[in-house]
Amino acid sequence: MPEQPDVDARVERALDRLDFTQRVGQLNQRLLGWRAVERWKDGFRLSDEGRREVDRWGGLGALYGLFRADAWSGRTWQNGIRPEERAEVAALVQDEVRRASGIGVLLSEEAPHGHQALGGSIMPVPLAAAASFDRDLVRESSAAVAAQLRASGVHLALVSTLDLLRDPRWGRSEECFGEDPYLASVMTRAVVEGMQGTDRAEVGRTGVAVVLKHLAAQGEAMGGRNGQSSLIGERDLAELHLPMVEAGVRAGALGFMAAYNDIDGVPCCANRDLLHDLLRSRWGFDGIVMADGLAVDRLEALTGSIRESGRLALLSGVDLSLWDEGFATLDQLSDDPVVRAAVDVACRRVLTLKARFGLLSEEEEPEPVVDLRESITLGDDLSQRVAAASLVLLERGSLPWTGDALRNIVVAGPYADDHTALLGDYVAPLEVPAPGIASALQRALPDASVRVAVDADAAIDLADGADALVLVLGGTSHRAYGDDFAANGALQSVAAATSGEGVDLSDLDLPPAQRALIRRVSESVTVPVAAVVVSGRPHVLTPLVDAGMAIVWAGFPGPHGGAAVADVLLGKSSPTGRLPFTAPRSSGVVPLHHNDRHDAASVYRDQMEPVLFPFGSGRGFLDPDVNSLTVTPEDEGVRVTVDVHSPHDSATTAVHPVFIRRWGGTVLPRRQELVGVLRAVLAPGEHLALDLTLPADAVRAVDAKRPWLRVIVAAHEADLRLPLLEEVETSTS
Structure with a gap:
């Protein structure tokens, strides 16, 4: 809803009605939303856990992941909240929370590349979207996702735009808009304007408030180790990692998420220079700062206690917690005048954001002005367009192939027809599986025989007499429902996933079985071969180049990625994607970036040319x-x-x-x-x-x-x- 001139007065009236405990409650987002409600008779009700949280604080500040569905939440199409049920559940939660304080709750949801809820549109991951080099397309797709969120009663979208792919060993590389700060800044602005509208015009109407993550320099963590120290000078911090933050502020972002990592020893959640002096005093940011999940409690290694961790984060500029206990102890510090004043400041910021959505005492939240089903249909169309724009042709080889000449195609490799490998991290399960690459080829060539080879022996046998062979290699971020997870949802068990949060790698080579497949195919197969690399990070593709194969890079292109790949292989579309990172020739040469100050060539005596494909690489079949x-x-x-x-x-x-x-x-x-x-x-x-x-x-x-x-x-x-x-x-x- 449009900002109203009396918002400060309305915020003060709401604040005056809250006691200190309730004010602290407005800063807490402890509850995992999917555990806040349960099915009851013909509908839903607040769970006992949800009731306890509302009663404890006399209301709620924010509720995370009410609609989240994935392996960590355990929510599926059998036990989760379906699209047609979202409005009912959101209204139930708002009614229950308003009964306690008269003030509604901010519903926040993960949306790094689509709403992580049953039935939500899944977009290609940010790394794939970056390969499009098309900010207008990213703006359109972001607007479509925001419309789905708003139609569901959601207020806050948590979106990854601030991280840079500075070390491909980092499992969360797929969440980045590549290695370049200009490209990431352009895409950050596109996301904010798409989700919030220009000058925040769509917030509360067809749009939501964006919480950009992660602030800051998380992609610089030493060795690509998630959440660890970023050893970086002030100049590189300013030139590489802060341009996206400033772009977000200038575009009007209403939220930022403070990251796990420390910068030269200072944790981001305790970095007042970053969260207050730079963000607010210098750049004029007027929204909220949210902590990453359990990040406040991690400050215990610095402070020695959970309570002091909450106090330090608050005084450093964090306004809203996420799952932690540190902010839940702030009500024990009512006799500390510094804390009381800081609680009031943070509470005003949260209430001001709530005023934009009609969540204050005297207000009624307006009905969404978009239809959920229509927005999902639009989102799916845009997902197809982004997938097509994201594919990067690195080596042309024999491509494109002529469909009329293909009667027998073999598709081999670990992800030959695995649709989950196309989706990336932070996604809900699909109700109907999307076609994998083999299935998409079969749909594109209904009269041809498309056979899947389960191993190298089968690939070689089937290729004898075939017209073409496709190798689908790379990795996956798929989380299985039997996997083990850390307290913050990161993957903890050794599972099938080779990318994503909790899956940092020391070796960027393709797995041994994939390298063996490449070697045996190159030695034994005489038909045209194309390799499709499905991936969320740079892998070493040198064996493919040495084998002289056509190479298509597909950065977790989403549920329509199989069809987009088939169109490129068959020449129905000419790829326009460009590589958003520097592809290394071997694992030992990383980190490696196009905007380094020194050339890495002729330095390593065992790898004189470390760059396999430069940043920006890519070609089409019809280049001007x-x-x-x-x-x-x-x-x-x-x-x-x-x-x-x-x-x-x-x-x-x-x-x-x-x-x-x-x-x-x-x-x-x-x-x-x-x-x-x-x-x-x-x-x-x-x-x-x-x-x-x-x-x-x-x-x-x-x-x-x-x-x-x-x-x-x-x-x-x-x-x-x-x-x-x-x-x-x-x-x-």
Whole structure:
């Protein structure tokens, strides 16, 4: 609902009606939502656990995961809350909570790539969405997910946009928008504007409030070890990990989640410089800061007690807890004037957010203005579009294949027809399984024989006389209902999952059985072979390159990923995705990034060329030609113009990342920096001039008195000398 001018007065009236315990209760989000309700007769009722929590606090601040369904929650299509039941359950919870204090509860849900609830649209994971290099598409898909959340009575969407893929050993790499801060910042803004509307216009209507996670530098954790120390200087923190945070603030994000990790020894949940001085005082953030799950209690290693952990997090700038006990002890500190004042400040922030949704005492929450079923239909359509845009063709090989010539296809590998491997982490089970890659090929070629080989021997035997062989390799984030989980939901058991939260790896090579399959196929099979790498992190793909196979990278592309892959293999679509990370040639060379300050080539004596595929790699079947690059100084900065031409008989899409390198200052420059993306659809034979303007602060080196600039697009470079941003000398190639 639109922000109203008397919101401060309404918040103060609500605050005045709450005693200290109730105010502390507004800051707590301890209860696992799926345990708050239970089926009763022909409907639902508040569970005993839910009742105890409401009675303890005389209300509730927020409730996490009311609709969550997955292996950790144990909720399935048999015992979970179905889409048509969501409105009833949300209304029940609101009525019960309002009875205690008159104030409703904020319902928060996981939505990193779709609502993690039964029947919700599942989008490709953020790493796959980043490969599209298409912010407009990400904005549209985010809006569709937000509409589903709002139609269900949800207020807060927890969305991963702030992490960078700085070490591919990290299991949560799939939650990142790649390794580059510019790309991640653009996508962060797209997510916020999609879910909240421009200038927060859709919050409470067709949109929800976004809680961006994780703040900050979690992707920098040493060795890719989840939640551990990020050893990083202030400059790299500012240049790499904070641009997404600032982009979120500027876009109007209403929430941030403080991460597990520490930065140079200071845990994020105890980092007042980060949560208050930077976020609020410097950037003007006016929303809430939520702690990650149980992160407040982890401060006990610093403070020595749970109670002191809660106090430290509160005074550092955390407003809302998540599952922890630390904030539940704040009501024991009523005689501490500093704590009382901080509780009031945080409570006002929570109540102000509730006012946006009509949850305060004198208000009634407005009915959602979107239909859940319609929003799910729209979301599924957008999931298909993102899946198609996310596929990256790394090696063309014999692709595309002509469907008319394919009568016998063999699909081999551990994920040959495994639909769960396409989905990624943080997803609910599907009511009807989506087609895996083998099934999608069979649907695309109903008259052909598509056979699945269970091992290398079967693949070689079946390939004899076949027309083509597809290897489906990589990994999976699938959590089985029999797996063991940590207290925060991360995978704890040794299970089938090879990616996702709780699955950090020391070795990025494809598993031994997959490497053996590649070797035996390359030695024994003479038919065309294409490898599809289904993955949520960079793997070492060197064996595939050495075998000369076509390679399609598919970053957990969602339930429509099988169909999207089939379309690429059969030439029904030309891939436009670009690699959002640097692919290593071997495990021992990581971490490795395109924007490092030093070149890693010729350093390791046993791996002189560590990069297998550079950041931004990718090609299509119908790529337009780049004829020239021109760089022109302007008052606002520098204009980059690229002339492109399509020599093809059908429409084609140009996708060209724009890189720069800056010299002349007092800081060692990065080897290159992504500063923009040029994209357009060209008609057959069409010439287009694609351009963008780079602002002056994006092209001048820090403290530069005689700056130089190099612009790189495709295989073209242009250098500028900018003494005083005047009398600029230009060279192009």
